[in-house]
Amino acid sequence: MNANITKRNELLAQKLIQGLKSRNMTGYYAATREEALAQALALIPEGSSVTMGGAMSAHEIGLVDALKKGNYHFIDRDAIADKRAAMLAAYDADFFLTSANAMTSDGEMVNIDGNANRVSAIAQGPKKVLVIVGMNKICGDLDSAMKRARNVAAPINAQRFGLNTPCSKTGACMNCKSPDTICCQFLITRYSRHADRIHVILVNDSLGF
Ligand code: SF4
DSSP: OOHHHHHHHHHHHHHHHHHHHHTTOEEEEESSHHHHHHHHHHHSOTTOEEEESSOHHHHHTTHHHHHHHSSSEEOOGGGOSOHHHHHHHHHTOSEEEEOOSEEETTSOEEEEESSOHHHHHHHSSSSEEEEEEEGGGEESSHHHHHHHIIIIIHHHHHHHTTOOOHHHHHSSOOOOOOTTOSOSEEEEEOOOSSTTSEEEEEESSOOOO
């Protein structure tokens, strides 16, 4: 990572951490993917039940592999045939791993979901939520964050899952009501009612999309 970009990210992360604190959430800054992995593992005690939703960033820092190999009860929803059972198990987990489609520099998180399993688990259920966010997802304000979620994250996800949506073909949001739309639910996490529940690791890297 370029030294000037790193300096900018470090300064921006300090502002974000203060913003998260004002919203009853806890933020951490990791200068590298390796630091992010170490921070995540420091937060998750061995023996914890852990599940995830839409967490490409957790894969990219090596967290999912580490949890699968380590002394954790990793609930792999892809390996569970009964998807409803997998979804319900997530709500009772000790930790839910996820990312954000976008974040404001003041600590608000924006997430879009089709099935809503991810946004509902962020909102309530799992005892703790661990969010891994690359600094590429930080936006100046809520309007920019919503635009990023709609015009960057959602179209890429629609393409990734092979969905028949306008954005899969154009690369930009057309505000569709297609049966395949992944923009069914929008969650803005503005404040956490419960202290010590939502932890956000800000990574000095480009993660996810
Ligand atoms: S509303 Fe439709 S076109 Fe817009 S990002 Fe969502 S799925 Fe794509």
